[in-house]
Amino acid sequence: xxxxxxxxxxxxxxxxxxxxxxxxxxxxxxxxxxxxxxxxxxxxxxxxxxxxxxxxxxxxxxxxxxxxxxxxxxxxxxxxxxxxxxxxxxxxxxxxxxxxxxxxxxxxxxxxxxxxxxxxxxxxxxxxxxxxxxxxxxxxxxxxxxxxxxxxxxxxxxxxxxxxxxxxxxxxxxxxxxxxxxxxxxxxxxxxxxxxxxxxxxxxxxxxxxxxxxxxxxxxxxxxxxxxxxxxxxxxxxxxxxxxxxxxxxxxxxxxxxxxxxxxxxxxxxxxxxxxxxxxxxxxxxxxxxxxxxxxxxxxxxxxxxxxxxxxxxxxxxxxxxxxxxxxxxxxxxxxxxxxxxxxxxxxxxxxxxxxxxxxxxxxxxxxxxxxxxxxxxxxxxxxxxxxxxxxxxxxxxxxxxxxxxxxxxxxxxxxxxxxxxxxxxxxxxxxxxxxxxxxxxxxxxxxxxxxxxxxxxxxxxxxxxxxxxxxxxxxxxxxxxxxxxxxxxxxxxxxxxxxxxxxxxxxxxxxx
Amino acid sequence: xxxxxxxxxxxxxxxxxxxxxxxxxxxxxxxxxxxxxxxxxxxxxxxxxxxxxxxxxxxxxxxxxxxxxxxxxxxxxxxxxxxxxxxxxxxxxxxxxxxxxxxxxxxxxxxxxxxxxxxxxxxxxxxxxxxxxxxxxxxxxxxxxxxxxxxxxxxxxxxxxxxxxxxxxxxxxxxxxxxxxxxxxxxxxxxxxxxxxxxxxxxxxxxxxxxxxxxxxxxxxxxxxxxxxxxxxxxxxxxx
Numbered sequence: 001x002x003x004x005x006x007x008x009x010x011x012x013x014x015x016x017x018x019x020x021x022x023x024x025x026x027x028x029x030x031x032x033x034x035x036x037x038x039x040x041x042x043x044x045x046x047x048x049x050x051x052x053x054x055x056x057x058x059x060x061x062x063x064x065x066x067x068x069x070x071x072x073x074x075x076x077x078x079x080x081x082x083x084x085x086x087x088x089x090x091x092x093x094x095x096x097x098x099x100x101x102x103x104x105x106x107x108x109x110x111x112x113x114x115x116x117x118x119x120x121x122x123x124x125x126x127x128x129x130x131x132x133x134x135x136x137x138x139x140x141x142x143x144x145x146x147x148x149x150x151x152x153x154x155x156x157x158x159x160x161x162x163x164x165x166x167x168x169x170x171x172x173x174x175x176x177x178x179x180x181x182x183x184x185x186x187x188x189x190x191x192x193x194x195x196x197x198x199x200x201x202x203x204x205x206x207x208x209x210x211x212x213x214x215x216x217x218x219x220x221x222x223x224x225x226x227x228x229x230x231x232x233x234x235x236x237x238x239x240x241x242x243x244x245x246x247x248x249x250x251x252x253x254x255x256x257x258x259x260x261x262x263x264x265x266x267x268x269x270x271x272x273x274x275x276x277x278x279x280x281x282x283x284x285x286x287x288x289x290x291x292x293x294x295x296x297x298x299x300x301x302x303x304x305x306x307x308x309x310x311x312x313x314x315x316x317x318x319x320x321x322x323x324x325x326x327x328x329x330x331x332x333x334x335x336x337x338x339x340x341x342x343x344x345x346x347x348x349x350x351x352x353x354x355x356x357x358x359x360x361x362x363x364x365x366x367x368x369x370x371x372x373x374x375x376x377x378x379x380x381x382x383x384x385x386x387x388x389x390x391x392x393x394x395x396x397x398x399x400x401x402x403x404x405x406x407x408x409x410x411x412x413x414x415x416x417x418x419x420x421x422x423x424x425x426x427x428x429x430x431x432x433x434x435x436x437x438x439x440x441x442x443x444x445x446x447x448x449x450x451x452x453x454x455x456x457x458x459x460x461x462x463x464x465x466x467x468x469x470x471x472x473x474x475x476x477x478x479x480x481x482x483x484x485x486x487x488x489x490x491x492x493x494x495x496x497x498x499x500x501x502x503x504x505x506x507x508x509x510x511x512x513x
Numbered sequence: 514x515x516x517x518x519x520x521x522x523x524x525x526x527x528x529x530x531x532x533x534x535x536x537x538x539x540x541x542x543x544x545x546x547x548x549x550x551x552x553x554x555x556x557x558x559x560x561x562x563x564x565x566x567x568x569x570x571x572x573x574x575x576x577x578x579x580x581x582x583x584x585x586x587x588x589x590x591x592x593x594x595x596x597x598x599x600x601x602x603x604x605x606x607x608x609x610x611x612x613x614x615x616x617x618x619x620x621x622x623x624x625x626x627x628x629x630x631x632x633x634x635x636x637x638x639x640x641x642x643x644x645x646x647x648x649x650x651x652x653x654x655x656x657x658x659x660x661x662x663x664x665x666x667x668x669x670x671x672x673x674x675x676x677x678x679x680x681x682x683x684x685x686x687x688x689x690x691x692x693x694x695x696x697x698x699x700x701x702x703x704x705x706x707x708x709x710x711x712x713x714x715x716x717x718x719x720x721x722x723x724x725x726x727x728x729x730x731x732x733x734x735x736x737x738x739x740x741x742x743x744x745x746x747x748x749x750x751x752x753x
Contacts, residue, residue: 168541168545169541169545170545170681171545171548171549171550171677171679171680171681172679172680172681173679173680173681173684173685174680212517221517222517225517225518226518229526230518230523
């Protein structure tokens with residue numbers, strides 16, 4: 001323990017890093033968790049919203065949940081209406097047999113991919129910055145897949161026949177057509193949902209135990225106790241946990257590539273100009289990660305603001321995500337260009353017509369919304385000023401969401417509305433589909449806000465593992481005289497704990513901090 | 514701290530897993546088994562407006578099926594006879610029987626007797642009765658007998674459904690028609706059985722059945738080009 005050097009004052013001209021005022025010059029790597037927090041402070045920060053009594057739910061969250069619940073209820077009513085009337089309540093008709101139902105499906109299933117990428121791929125690549133965002137990115141994945149699943153289950157029209165999708169013995173003597181990409185899709189999306197839920201839940205177990213041990217309310221002890229599966233935080237538990245987590249990460253990682261590849265097969269395996277393209281799988285995967293990270297940002301930026309998590313989800317995280325958006329957005333832009341190139345280079349007049357028709361046909365507006373949102377928006381992230389500006393990032397992430405929805409609209413509807421017979425050309429106009437899309441958003445946000453209210457939105461045990469205190473060579477609170485960035489931790493408040501916490505404590509924090 | 518859960522609670526994950534698997538299996542099987550037309554449809558035996566006995570007419574008196582169901586070989590529907598057909602005899606025979614009151618009423622008013630239909634395929638399944646009453650040319654001509662689908666009508670006082678008419682039941686025959694083929698002359702025979710010679714011939718005839726519809730993907734051919742599925746087994750044969 002040296003003398004605390006908590007003497008540093010804010011510079012006159014604060015060096016802004018995103019929306020965080022930097023009192024110090026960052027030397028070396030920027031810390032993943034900012035501010036002067038010990039392990040316990042992280043627990044408090046994260047559990048605060050979960051532990052508020054039901055009636056004292058923050059007003060904003062209460063309002064949000066109510067609004068989303070209304071949306072979800074509207075969706076329920078809409079599903080009933082669809083069940084009763086059939087898909088005639090949509091604008092779908094020959095030749096546009098797939099429209100918003102499939103657009104919404106691909107949109108939602110794409111969004112899920114960022115969660116899996118963050119949780120599995122970044123985990124396997126030891127990207128420690130994932131720990132702050134993986135929990136709710138995974139939650140986002142699961143709820144997005146739930147929305148996608150309902151879109152695709154509803155688009156069949158005869159919802160009660162959906163069991164045809166599964167190989168269940170039946171009186172028709174029929175089996176699913178395993179040669180159809182639509183059937184592959186059923187398995188891909190179901191596998192994805194299952195593995196994502198397992199992965200998410202495994203990570204949650206230690207944090208549920210934390211909530212269980214902290215609460216004094218009986219039903220919560222029961223609730224979190226039930227969910228935490230008897231977790232005690234013993235070393236043996238942690239060893240098993242780490243193994244299970246790695247295995248599930250290894251299971252999930254290929255899904256990042258496979259699920260949207262198979263979704264793209266829904267289109268690419270058919271022989272329609274505009275769909276029948278070998279570039280689709282990588283292009284869809286890039287687009288999925290692109291849209292997923294945009295949605296993570298759309299959710300993370302308000303969440304860190306309102307839940308007071310700015311020190312855990314720092315500007316470094318936002319910047320990293322923006323870089324991924326820049327990469328995947330550029331890949332998507334390249335794919336758009338390559339589609340056109342191939343249409344021209346192939347000399348195939350039908351392919352050529354389809355792409356010219358996208359650009360200048362009746363749906364030119366959808367195409368140009370897609371191009372401007374998906375191609376121009378990510379390029380702005382070349383500028384550090386923009387990718388570290390939280391407000392601009394938030395707005396741009398919404399543009400990406402819009403653009404990626406329109407990408408699916410362009411692919412699905414514009415390819416279909418001009419088919420091989422000019423006599424059957426048609427112009428698709430949505431009838432009640434807007435309610436469909438809004439309803440899925442209602443469902444998504446309802447689930448997501450309930451998650452925020454009752455589940456820890458940050459993976460506490462994992463975040464603690466990437467804090468400076470967890471480093472075996474960490475020299476203890478206030479021992480950092482001469483290390484400018486560590487000393488700077490103390491400019492706002494006195495250190496909470498005087499002594500060093502042994503690094504092994506990290507492993508045990510899940511259960512009883 | 515007191516325990517939140519009793520010790521037996523440790524078994525719940527395993528129990529939940531086993532319960533889900535077993536429960537799912539039981540529900541699936543129950544729906545498959547008791548929800549099947551073998552249970553829901555076979556044995557359907559509605560009360561008809563007139564106590565007409567097929568056993569008496571078709572069994573004991575050996576009236577040919579086609580005397581009343583005149584269009585079975587020519588029309589898409591088997592057809593129910595009009596009142597006139599009944600009156601061909603009953604204008605003379607048992608003309609005062611109280612059991613035939615509804616028939617005489619119909620004869621007088623010209624209003625059809627409302628027979629209750631027993632064998633019914635769904636609207637989305639196209640079924641042509643005549644197509645099953647004789648296919649093939651010359652030597653290769655064969656038919657599916659009445660009794661194959663309708664059972665031993667000649668023994669039924671009141672007609673009931675004996676076959677499920679489910680899709681799997683249709684497909685069973687369409688993928689292996691030979692055992693159900695018979696000479697066209699034996700169309701209406703009850704209790705007919707083919708001899709060895711016929712069975713061999715039926716197998717050959719079955720191999721020639723290649724009507725429209727078999728062009729679809731469901732019509733499978735073996736390595737030597739031989740047809741493995743027969744007779745409009747394609748989807749669009751029935752779902753047009």
